[in-house]
Amino acid sequence: MAILIGIQLIVIVLFSLLGWAIRVKKNYGLISGFVTRSKTEQAELIKNGYPQKTGSLLIYTAVGMLILLPLAFTSFSFVTELQFGFMLVFLMGGFIYLSKYEVSSKRKRSYWISSTLFVVIVGFVSVLTYLGYEKYELIVKDESFEVTGLYGEVWKFENVDKVELMEDMPEVTWKINGxxxxxxxxxxxxVKGYGKSLLFLHKEAPYVYIRVNDQHLFLNGGNPGETKEWYDELSKSID
Structure with missing residues (x-):
């Protein structure tokens, strides 16, 4: 959680500084593509207020994220998703709005490009989030067990070296792919002490650790009772 809060603070500071540099100090060259425009287009953009409003958009995004930041210190479970969801929707929606301040000859094209990007990116992130939260199941068969869903696999019991029920999860130090x-x-x-590991975890103890084919696997169910049932099933199958 501390790492996520640190990342959010860095993003807030970065947006604030960029917005201030553009809006107050008039460093319009910080806006992507601005310096490659013709002098005539640059002048029209400044007259329309495009760069000034771009700076304001970045500042308002930072303020919104700062307002949401205290939620990280509450029991609210979806702070990160809310923070970055707000950033994505507000920022990209803001660029759609800014299309009306484009140069007149490029206004319509800018609107459609911004709108299309909004739909594609928000849709892509939504699908990834759905897949991330998709429920997984442990299916125990006669000679193997399977974890369903994204990143799931089938493992044979003959390759299982160890099954252990843990009350404390070892420290997860880095995300590789997930x-x-x-x-x-x-x-x-x-995972500290285990190296590269495959995780299927809800943030609630206990946890089942399985070593299979020199692979480290950590998983648990949606509640402690389900996790203990999974452990009992796996233990019986490898005895």
């Missing part, structure tokens, strides 16, 4: 969400971790992560 989803590190507020209430769930899914995918490949670096």
């Amino acid at each position: 989803f590190g969400l507020s209430t769930m971790a899914k995918g490949e992560f670096k």
Whole structure:
């Protein structure tokens, strides 16, 4: 959580400084593509207020994220998703709005490009978030077990070296390829003392650790009771 808060603070400071430099100090060259415009277009953009409003948009985005930041110190479970969801929607929606201050000859094209990007990016992020939160299941068969969903696999019991029920999860130090969400971790992560590991975790103890094919696997269910049932099923199958 401390790392996520640090990242959010860096983004807030960065947006604030960029917005201040553009809006107050008139460093319009910080706006992507501005310096490559003709002098005539630059003058029209400044007259329309495009660069000034771009700076204001960045400042307002930073203020909104700062207002939401205290939620990180509450029991609210989806702080990160709310913070960056607000940033994405507000910022990209703002650029659609800024299209009306473009030079007249490029206004319509700018609107359609901004709108299309908004739909594509928000849609892509929404699908990824859905897949990240998609429920996974442990299915125990006669000779193997399977974890369903994204990053799921099938493992044979004959390759299982160890199954252990843990009350404390080892420190997860880095995400390699996966989803590190507020209430769930899914995918490949670096775990202290274990190295590269495959995680299917809700942020609630206990946890089942499995070593199979020299691979480290950590998983748990949606509640402690389900996790203990999974552990019992796996333990019986490898005895």
